[in-house]
Amino acid sequence: MSRDESIIARVAREVLSGRDANREDLLDCARLAGEAQGHYKLLYHANQIRVKHFANTVRLCAIGAGKVGACSEDCKWCAQSAAFPPGRTPAELASTGDLSALACSARRNRASSFGIVNSGLKPGETDFHAVLDALGQIKSDAHGEMRLCASLGALTADQAAELLAAGVTRYNHNIETSERMYARMVTTHAYQDRLDTLTIARDAGMSLCVGGIFGIGETWEDRIDMGLTLRDDIKPDVTPLNFLTPIPGTPLAGAEPLAVREILNIIAMHRIMLPTTDIKIAGGRETNLRDMQSWIFYAGATSILVGNYLTTEGRSADDDLTMIGDLGLMIVEEL
Numbered sequence: 588m589s590r591d592e593s594i595i596a597r598v599a600r601e602v603l604s605g606r607d608a609n610r611e612d613l614l615d616c617a618r619l620a621g622e623a624q625g626h627y628k629l630l631y632h633a634n635q636i637r638v639k640h641f642a643n644t645v646r647l648c649a650i651g652a653g654k655v656g657a658c659s660e661d662c663k664w665c666a667q668s669a670a671f672p673p674g675r676t677p678a679e680l681a682s683t684g685d686l687s688a689l690a691c692s693a694r695r696n697r698a699s700s701f702g703i704v705n706s707g708l709k710p711g712e713t714d715f716h717a718v719l720d721a722l723g724q725i726k727s728d729a730h731g732e733m734r735l736c737a738s739l740g741a742l743t744a745d746q747a748a749e750l751l752a753a754g755v756t757r758y759n760h761n762i763e764t765s766e767r768m769y770a771r772m773v774t775t776h777a778y779q780d781r782l783d784t785l786t787i788a789r790d791a792g793m794s795l796c797v798g799g800i801f802g803i804g805e806t807w808e809d810r811i812d813m814g815l816t817l818r819d820d821i822k823p824d825v826t827p828l829n830f831l832t833p834i835p836g837t838p839l840a841g842a843e844p845l846a847v848r849e850i851l852n853i854i855a856m857h858r859i860m861l862p863t864t865d866i867k868i869a870g871g872r873e874t875n876l877r878d879m880q881s882w883i884f885y886a887g888a889t890s891i892l893v894g895n896y897l898t899t900e901g902r903s904a905d906d907d908l909t910m911i912g913d914l915g916l917m918i919v920e921e922l
């Protein structure tokens with residue numbers, strides 16, 4: 588074994604024994620995983636860590652868009668920003684009945700969580716009350732068998748308390764990338780604003796779902812710094828990883844797609860940085876991974892978002908359930 592290859596094995600051993608990997612070693616692992624030998628070694632070890640903490644279990648979740656488009660913010664990857672042509676349409680609010688029907692359909696497809704996701708910096712009064720109404724309907728229609736989540740942007744402490752009272756036990760608010768890269772991608776609000784919202788959601792008593800997006804021009808330093816912020820400061824229960832699907836009309840429309848092996852390395856590095864966190868593969872799975880989607884679990888993922896995304900379509904739930912069955916994974920449906 589070369590000295591370089593032994594770094595991945597040593598870091599994995601440390602993580603398996605409960606110690607945190609340091610930034611320099613993590614950067615070395617990512618660099619080595621860029622070569623074929625290192626790539627397979629990284630995946631092998633990420634899988635060992637997944638199996639130690641999660642055995643053969645997997646979780647499914649789904650989302651529904653409560654409010655779409657016309658967002659005041661300028662996140663460069665997003666088709667919902669009114670700063671770019673695709674998002675310059677009047678905001679659309681989903682009906683309570685449509686959101687509840689989506690949630691019930693996801694439950695039939697064995698998803699155990701359903702999240703309402705709104706565009707916008709923060710919820711306005713009308714949007715917020717529409718979300719509370721939909722949550723009540725879903726709770727009743729799904730007979731309390733789904734975890735309710737929300738992703739509505741920045742919250743006040745009062746709104747966080749109202750969401751909790753309405754049954755929302757987990758709040759999603761992604762930090763997206765490193766603080767340095769975030770400032771290059773978003774000018775209308777600051778990274779610290781996102782961290783403040785996470786503190787408000789946690790203080791209200793909700794668990795946290797916090798992750799990011801990849802393929803926006805970030806470096807491995809950005810990826811690892813985001814992972815270390817999650818590991819050392821935020822400590823989320825779930826980390827969703829999204830991979831850019833470039834949308835015509837947005838500033839990242841011409842972004843070069845990530846190589847499939849690089850995406851698997853990103854997943855594996857997150858498993859090493861966040862050994863006990865539920866790592867969820869969310870937007871961009873189908874378009875970016877194509878035939879290699881089933882490899883996400885060997886790279887360390889423990890859950891997937893099923894059904895459609897906010898502005899792009901996902902594949903059929905049947906295909907995902909077949910893939911999971913073929914892999915011998917067991918879907919956990921308890922909340």
Ligand code: SF4
Nearest residue numbers: 658660662665668706
């Ligand atoms: S990512 Fe969210 S906050 Fe940013 S433009 Fe899109 S909808 Fe708005």
